[in-house]
Amino acid sequence: MKMDRSFIEEVSKRSGQRFEGCYHCLSCGGGCPVVEGMEYNPNQIIRMMQLGMRQEILVSKAIWMCVGCFSCLSQCPNRVHIPLMMDTLREMALESGLKVGEPDIWAFHREFLNQVRKRGRVFELEFMMRFKLATGAFFQDMGAGMKMVTRGRFHLLPTRVDGLKEIRKAMGE
Amino acid sequence: MGSRGNGGSKGNSKIHYYPGCSLTSSAREMRESFFDIARMFSLEMVPLEDWSCCGSSPAHSTHHGWALLLAARNLLLAEEQGVSELMVMCPSCFVRLREAERAIREDEKKNQEVERAFGKRYGGSVKLRFFLETMDSLGLKALKEKVKRPLTGLKGALYYGCLLSRPEWITGFDVGPYEEFLEDLFRALGGEPVRWGYDRQCCGAHLAVTKPDMVNSMVDRIRDHARRAGANCLVVFCPLCQVNLELRGQEVEALPVLYISEIMGLAAESPHAQGWLKRHLIDPKPLLTSLQLI
Numbered sequence: 001m002k003m004d005r006s007f008i009e010e011v012s013k014r015s016g017q018r019f020e021g022c023y024h025c026l027s028c029g030g031g032c033p034v035v036e037g038m039e040y041n042p043n044q045i046i047r048m049m050q051l052g053m054r055q056e057i058l059v060s061k062a063i064w065m066c067v068g069c070f071s072c073l074s075q076c077p078n079r080v081h082i083p084l085m086m087d088t089l090r091e092m093a094l095e096s097g098l099k100v101g102e103p104d105i106w107a108f109h110r111e112f113l114n115q116v117r118k119r120g121r122v123f124e125l126e127f128m129m130r131f132k133l134a135t136g137a138f139f140q141d142m143g144a145g146m147k148m149v150t151r152g153r154f155h156l157l158p159t160r161v162d163g164l165k166e167i168r169k170a171m172g173e
Numbered sequence: 174m175g176s177r178g179n180g181g182s183k184g185n186s187k188i189h190y191y192p193g194c195s196l197t198s199s200a201r202e203m204r205e206s207f208f209d210i211a212r213m214f215s216l217e218m219v220p221l222e223d224w225s226c227c228g229s230s231p232a233h234s235t236h237h238g239w240a241l242l243l244a245a246r247n248l249l250l251a252e253e254q255g256v257s258e259l260m261v262m263c264p265s266c267f268v269r270l271r272e273a274e275r276a277i278r279e280d281e282k283k284n285q286e287v288e289r290a291f292g293k294r295y296g297g298s299v300k301l302r303f304f305l306e307t308m309d310s311l312g313l314k315a316l317k318e319k320v321k322r323p324l325t326g327l328k329g330a331l332y333y334g335c336l337l338s339r340p341e342w343i344t345g346f347d348v349g350p351y352e353e354f355l356e357d358l359f360r361a362l363g364g365e366p367v368r369w370g371y372d373r374q375c376c377g378a379h380l381a382v383t384k385p386d387m388v389n390s391m392v393d394r395i396r397d398h399a400r401r402a403g404a405n406c407l408v409v410f411c412p413l414c415q416v417n418l419e420l421r422g423q424e425v426e427a428l429p430v431l432y433i434s435e436i437m438g439l440a441a442e443s444p445h446a447q448g449w450l451k452r453h454l455i456d457p458k459p460l461l462t463s464l465q466l467i
Binding site for chain 1: 194195197198199201223224225226228229230231232233234235236237239242243246290291335336339340343344374375377378379380382383384385387391416420451452453454
């Protein structure tokens with residue numbers, strides 16, 4: 001059987017990482033604080049890339065769960081930059097148009113970046129409201145949210161960057 | 174760490190800093206309490222003019238091009254405004270700015286991308302400084318001299334979280350060399366740092382919003398270990414850690430979560446302390462009152 005190498009080669013090129021060093025010692029997943037939310041351990045993702053399993057990886061939850069805490073990279077004996085690999089895979093997943101494995105996490109990132117596009121900064125209060133609207137979980141966590149408001153933890157008025165035009169241009173508008 | 178411990182306030186009465194989105198909103202008490210420390214040393218805090226968001230996790234998680242440009246815009250602004258040292262308080266902002274700086278330095282193509290977007294290249298003249306470096310440069314002795322009310326009875330679990338405690342080659346800052354200073358500082362303020370093993374565990378970061386159940390158990394574990402070690406409060410250095418440790422967790426009884434700068438401000442009897450304390454989601458006042466610290 002011939003493996004499809006094109007996928008791993010693309011990830012390798014875009015992330016600047018070589019994955020041959022991974023000998024599946026499990027250090028990455030062992031220290032990962034969010035591995036329980038992943039259906040594949042980080043080293044399994046590398047193996048799947050080696051096997052050319054493009055679609056399975058791009059629709060997975062695992063690539064969205066990584067928060068980039070660098071625990072895996074700190075422990076990897078071969079310094080495989082897994083957080084950077086995850087960033088690259090997420091980007092490729094979005095480009096592919098395939099179903100997003102964790103739509104809520106994507107909504108979080110998207111709404112955050114919408115804030116940046118809108119004012120150059122994040123207006124936390126509106127960001128949280130828009131995230132809630134986008135995910136349909138408006139009343140979930142309402143108590144916590146109200147506490148943030150009543151304790152004065154959210155600024156109630158947004159500020160805007162003067163150089164907003166150049167930020168929008170940088171973000172492709 | 175050039176000026177370590179020699180009271181570096183001399184000859185430089187201004188601290189230029191990058192505010193960041195959290196510090197102007199959910200982490201205002203981190204900024205305000207640090208401002209109080211600066212005031213004690215007659216240092217003027219000067220924000221980067223027209224600063225914009227560093228891109229944070231959402232940019233690098235989904236679009237590496239934006240991650241570079243959003244952070245780089247602030248480096249360009251600092252350079253333009255003649256800032257030689259830019260202090261950053263939020264670990265996430267710090268890592269994003271540092272990462273952009275490194276990318277530009279190591280790869281000429283990145284600077285071309287910056288030039289295409291903003292019409293100018295980054296010359297590399299700005300030195301990024303994490304706020305702990307600034308605090309350290311004030312010197313333990315000088316900080317200790319500001320203590321008016323020693324924090325007797327405060328047993329703190331110093332919680333560094335992920336970005337501060339990873340090796341320097343990854344993030345550009347490693348708390349390792351500062352740990353002793355921080356423990357000594359906490360002791361000098363009259364508190365007692367506890368020994369524990371969860372100081373480098375991730376707080377769950379942005380999953381606190383999207384996966385609350387999962388982060389509940391992460392925070393519970395951190396609280397549980399802090400309690401077992403005998404701590405009565407958590408001492409933090411990051412706006413996101415602070416919010417997550419207050420907001421999440423279900424099973425284990427919550428502990429007050431204070432910024433290192435608030436702790437310093439309490440010991441120095443900052444007149445603004447009540448203002449920060451009332452904004453906490455886990456009220457630290459019962460603990461502080463019982464120890465007669467407020």
